[in-house]
Amino acid sequence: MSNKKVGKQTIMLENAPAIIGVASIVGPKEGQGPLKDYFDLIINDMYFQEKSWEKAERKMMKEAVEMAIKNSKLPYDAVEYFIAGDLLNQIISAGYTARDIGIPFLGIYGACSTMSEGLALGAMIVDGGFAENVVVATSSHFCTAERQFRFPLELGNQRPPTAQTTVTGAGAAVISLKNDNPRITFITIGKVIDMGQKNPNDMGSAMAPAAVDTIFRHFEDTKRSPDYYDLIVTGDLASIGKDIAEDLLKEKGLDISNKYSDCGLMIFSPNQDVHAGGSGCGCAATVFCGYIYKEMKKGRFNKVLLVATGALMSTTSTQQGESIPCIAHAVAIENL
Amino acid sequence: MSNKKVGKQTIMLENAPAIIGVASIVGPKEGQGPLKDYFDLIINDMYFQEKSWEKAERKMMKEAVEMAIKNSKLPYDAVEYFIAGDLLNQIISAGYTARDIGIPFLGIYGACSTMSEGLALGAMIVDGGFAENVVVATSSHFCTAERQFRFPLELGNQRPPTAQTTVTGAGAAVISLKNDNPRITFITIGKVIDMGQKNPNDMGSAMAPAAVDTIFRHFEDTKRSPDYYDLIVTGDLASIGKDIAEDLLKEKGLDISNKYSDCGLMIFSPNQDVHAGGSGCGCAATVFCGYIYKEMKKGRFNKVLLVATGALMSTTSTQQGESIPCIAHAVAIENL
Numbered sequence: 001m002s003n004k005k006v007g008k009q010t011i012m013l014e015n016a017p018a019i020i021g022v023a024s025i026v027g028p029k030e031g032q033g034p035l036k037d038y039f040d041l042i043i044n045d046m047y048f049q050e051k052s053w054e055k056a057e058r059k060m061m062k063e064a065v066e067m068a069i070k071n072s073k074l075p076y077d078a079v080e081y082f083i084a085g086d087l088l089n090q091i092i093s094a095g096y097t098a099r100d101i102g103i104p105f106l107g108i109y110g111a112c113s114t115m116s117e118g119l120a121l122g123a124m125i126v127d128g129g130f131a132e133n134v135v136v137a138t139s140s141h142f143c144t145a146e147r148q149f150r151f152p153l154e155l156g157n158q159r160p161p162t163a164q165t166t167v168t169g170a171g172a173a174v175i176s177l178k179n180d181n182p183r184i185t186f187i188t189i190g191k192v193i194d195m196g197q198k199n200p201n202d203m204g205s206a207m208a209p210a211a212v213d214t215i216f217r218h219f220e221d222t223k224r225s226p227d228y229y230d231l232i233v234t235g236d237l238a239s240i241g242k243d244i245a246e247d248l249l250k251e252k253g254l255d256i257s258n259k260y261s262d263c264g265l266m267i268f269s270p271n272q273d274v275h276a277g278g279s280g281c282g283c284a285a286t287v288f289c290g291y292i293y294k295e296m297k298k299g300r301f302n303k304v305l306l307v308a309t310g311a312l313m314s315t316t317s318t319q320q321g322e323s324i325p326c327i328a329h330a331v332a333i334e335n336l
Numbered sequence: 337m338s339n340k341k342v343g344k345q346t347i348m349l350e351n352a353p354a355i356i357g358v359a360s361i362v363g364p365k366e367g368q369g370p371l372k373d374y375f376d377l378i379i380n381d382m383y384f385q386e387k388s389w390e391k392a393e394r395k396m397m398k399e400a401v402e403m404a405i406k407n408s409k410l411p412y413d414a415v416e417y418f419i420a421g422d423l424l425n426q427i428i429s430a431g432y433t434a435r436d437i438g439i440p441f442l443g444i445y446g447a448c449s450t451m452s453e454g455l456a457l458g459a460m461i462v463d464g465g466f467a468e469n470v471v472v473a474t475s476s477h478f479c480t481a482e483r484q485f486r487f488p489l490e491l492g493n494q495r496p497p498t499a500q501t502t503v504t505g506a507g508a509a510v511i512s513l514k515n516d517n518p519r520i521t522f523i524t525i526g527k528v529i530d531m532g533q534k535n536p537n538d539m540g541s542a543m544a545p546a547a548v549d550t551i552f553r554h555f556e557d558t559k560r561s562p563d564y565y566d567l568i569v570t571g572d573l574a575s576i577g578k579d580i581a582e583d584l585l586k587e588k589g590l591d592i593s594n595k596y597s598d599c600g601l602m603i604f605s606p607n608q609d610v611h612a613g614g615s616g617c618g619c620a621a622t623v624f625c626g627y628i629y630k631e632m633k634k635g636r637f638n639k640v641l642l643v644a645t646g647a648l649m650s651t652t653s654t655q656q657g658e659s660i661p662c663i664a665h666a667v668a669i670e671n672l
Binding site: 003004005009011051052054055080081085088089090091092095096098099102103104105106107108109110111117120121124125127128129130131148189190191192193194312313314315316317320322325327 | 339340341345347387388390391416417421424425426427428431432434435438439440441442443444445446447453456457460461463464465466467484525526527528529530648649650651652653656658661663
């Protein structure tokens with residue numbers, strides 16, 4: 001076994017790459033939520049002055065990437081790879097952003113786990129000495145996701161209370177070999193877990209077992225206890241999934257409840273009519289690049305375990321009667 | 337700059353990870369083509385005994401992965417990560433395969449460049465010491481791709497002569513730290529190139545400039561000349577794109593014509609009514625895992641540059657009048 005491997009699924013990053021610059025852009029609803037003061041830009045118009053929601057989404061991603069690089073204080077051409085993905089078919093937000101920014105591109109897809117997957121791959125590429133600086137990004141948009149995965153918004157369909165609200169937002173982070181804080185120290189790459197749930201209007205329940213599997217594995221592999229972290233945060237399990245995850249972990253003898261939060265619950269307040277809470281690639285991305293990162297820089301959080309969660313179904317797989325395969329990747333981010 | 341970086345976009349893999357086992361599965365048409373004797377399995381039924389083409393595609397991927405691991409002679413649980421993607425929305429072939437095989441999963445999307453992207457990421461993960469063994473896979477299926485990207489097959493639409501035929505097939509490769517041949521020595525990660533082409537029925541022309549950019553960059557970065565390689569092979573430019581790529585490279589002073597081939601031209605013979613030639617993630621994957629790898633083991637090819645090419649548009653981006661952003665990643669595979 002490699003000496004960088006800890007336990008079964010966890011990698012220790014010897015050089016602990018730093019996150020040296022981040023940016024987050026969100027939509028109007030997120031800009032009225034409890035984290036509104038943490039975002040770099042709040043757009044007031046779901047079209048962001050573009051002709052379609054898809055073009056608006058990729059404009060958010062592009063501007064977040066450019067802002068993160070600017071915030072990192074690196075010259076633009078020092079960023080060697082762009083690692084990104086999003087929810088749209090063929091990850092077009094990432095693909096067109098890659099075209100516009102001109103940085104060599106590695107496209108990824110992990111549904112709403114994309115921010116963790118990107119940070120994990122970016123950290124390995126930097127830690128392994130294959131690049132000094134990479135930028136990772138992801139995005140989602142309420143209107144593009146609704147029309148692709150559910151119904152055209154114009155239909156005005158009702159949504160059940162278990163449904164989540166896709167976050168309109170983009171987050172980007174520059175990972176570097178520099179000796180700065182916060183640093184990425186461990187990553188636990190998740191397995192796909194599918195407990196047979198088939199309801200695309202209840203993603204939190206579907207994803208909870210994947211989060212549980214990865215969180216449990218992370219603590220087994222690292223021999224850490226939940227007390228080690230100031231914050232353990234899942235991506236977008238929202239109210240129903242978070243409770244399930246907490247209960248399932250307790251059944252396995254792991255009580256994370258006094259450290260545990262979920263980005264889908266943090267980004268909106270319950271009176272914003274968001275049903276179970278937030279979801280989408282942009283949820284974990286903007287909460288991390290907005291709130292968590294900035295509170296780490298201030299020293300309020302020093303040890304964070306970010307566990308973005310993704311549901312890997314498509315409309316075709318749902319129509320063909322398949323259950324929802326889910327995944328979660330854990331990234332330990334620490335002030336050293 | 338990192339000491340593993342060569343020139344602007346190329347990475348030198350110090351440990352030169354080996355490809356220790358591969359497998360390829362193809363459909364009936366590919367099984368009648370010139371490479372038919374190189375594939376591990378030819379399916380006679382486009383449904384592969386499943387209820388839908390999508391389920392058939394993921395069954396091909398799953399069986400290819402299991403066969404590649406078997407051919408690598410590794411115990412199943414020695415394979416630490418599964419890196420895969422495919423053309424279907426939300427890469428469901430890869431997602432469901434990951435669920436069924438139970439290996440920690442990193443989802444990628446590079447359209448038809450996926451095999452190169454997977455080999456590049458897998459090689460970095462192994463070379464960097466983050467894993468000893470990983471498996472990389474991709475797939476495509478003529479019927480799933482036609483109905484997702486173009487028209488339902490039942491309509492019987494005519495296709496123009498520039499159109500390509502999506503390969504039905506899956507390829508998988510196990511990458512390992514072992515001291516075996518062939519080895520992955522250099523990777524050149526591509527930029528997204530978009531020359532304004534908007535016709536999704538002429539992907540070869542759209543992708544050719546991306547292939548040219550990456551091939552040119554590879555030779556600039558490594559200071560190698562095309563003579564170094566026994567074979568330079570693009571993924572699926574097919575007849576029109578291959579000619580364009582050759583011409584554009586000549587204009588840049590690089591003549592690769594006597595070493596150059598394209599998987600989309602190799603997998604079918606012109607009398608198979610495939611228009612410009614083959615395409616799809618499965619094209620480069622099965623030609624590499626079938627023909628090229630086996631000829632490298634025999635020593636007929638000792639130095640190969642595999643440049644899988646991808647077109648990163650979606651039906652939505654095409655409907656919104658966008659041009660086609662394209663990418664190519666180059667992977668140097670050598671008997672050392």
